[in-house]
Amino acid sequence: MRISARNVFAGNVRDVTKGAVNAEVTIILPGGEHIVSIITNPSVDSLELAEGKPAFAIIKASDVIVGKNLGVAKLSARNVLPGEVTNVVDGAVSSEVVIRLTGGTTIVSSITKESVHALKLQAGDQVSAIIKAPHVLIGV
């Protein structure tokens, strides 16, 4: 499988909680990071997701927010993953920020160039990659 999403992380299903329409699926990565995803119940069934099963967490770069100095801030986004900026590539309107998470996984974020400047983002910065659970796809 080749997919345009810049972030495709291999891991294992940690747990699955079903609601009426949607289910919450947690994937654990080899580096220890947990990625929480919200998908529909039929998808859980069709992918036969269950604890321990190998699965991919797939995240588009444009769905990753970068946070700095989060301190005591709390966010509703289920995925707030600490790491370090390793690279920033500027375009005309959008820029790409590469972050190495503490567990070793590399995540790519696409944000506006304006935000790169506002946050004075550069290699070496301690930041968090922030992703809402409904923005995470699961692949098997």
Place this chain on the structure above:
Amino acid sequence: MRISARNVFAGNVRDVTKGAVNAEVTIILPGGEHIVSIITNPSVDSLELAEGKPAFAIIKASDVIVGKNLGVAKLSARNVLPGEVTNVVDGAVSSEVVIRLTGGTTIVSSITKESVHALKLQAGDQVSAIIKAPHVLIGV
């Protein structure tokens, strides 16, 4: 109202399943494609969505992932629509990929230029347009 989303597909509601907060709505397009959307219950009520009603499935280009060689891969995204690349336009960081679905509908995807290169995307490629259900809006 006209809207900035590049993909606005006219079709008919095929079914509506309500949960506690969210509902799943399926739109069938003239070419036969099914588009699954997750919206909130108040939206279902306010748009008076019901089987057979004409409605639009609305998808931002930046919410469309492109997949190639999916083979036996399974994805949680409820919408995995096979088609053929008809055009690729590169920007500095982002690129636009145009896909003609098997039913004839044309869908536009905005992905990073890096992904266009990684997937070696070009006109004529057999691919799938992948869209998570919560990224599909419904209009009437």
Place this chain on the structure above:
Amino acid sequence: MRISARNVFAGNVRDVTKGAVNAEVTIILPGGEHIVSIITNPSVDSLELAEGKPAFAIIKASDVIVGKNLGVAKLSARNVLPGEVTNVVDGAVSSEVVIRLTGGTTIVSSITKESVHALKLQAGDQVSAIIKAPHVLIGV
């Protein structure tokens, strides 16, 4: 056209900046809030967006993150809008949080029930509604 997105805000275009593929469009709401959107250039042209033109900023509830105690935290999301929680409705997996922005606009966010509990969200809380620019559609 009426649309399923819970957040449809009437305002005026404040400015449009084009890149190679994407453009940044800022909408100013009557209450003074600025909403920044990233859309594709062809959408700017087709909607004939220009300074002063009346337009709608359209945001799905599932694209709104809720932040609390942001303090000195900085986020790459271009839209970080302060306000007060006026209502919380719990579902099985998802909850709905209603926020009245300082300018008077009401915004609806759909987050997981787990996050409502983690942030101890309740009416009266001072929070921020956080939305990435590519998640904002423009309507005219």
